[in-house]
Amino acid sequence: MELTERGTEMKTQWLWVGSLSLALLVVVGCKKKEKAEQAEQAEKTAVSAKVQTTCPHMGEKIDKSIYVDHEGKRVYFCCKMCVAKFKADPGKYVKKLEDEGVELEKTPPAQP
């Protein structure tokens, strides 16, 4: 009789230790996953935010000396002709660039 009771007690103890270490494993595992997801998210952001390299009108390589500042954003063009096109409908071209994942340069603050 006594032996059986002791056996049961031991089993209960082992069960406790078992569930505790399992819970610990789950917590640690979740933290690791969280970190991996955060790193992945940062990577995605880095990839999606790209600088403007092409003219929004012609799709040609931009000339950094030809640009228009529109609502605090600087938009570059390949030639003056595209600037004229842009000025006719700036919102359309800004949206087009941003839809492509281009992060437009901010207009530098005016020098005093």
Ligand SMILES: [Zn+2]
């Ligand atoms: Zn052009």
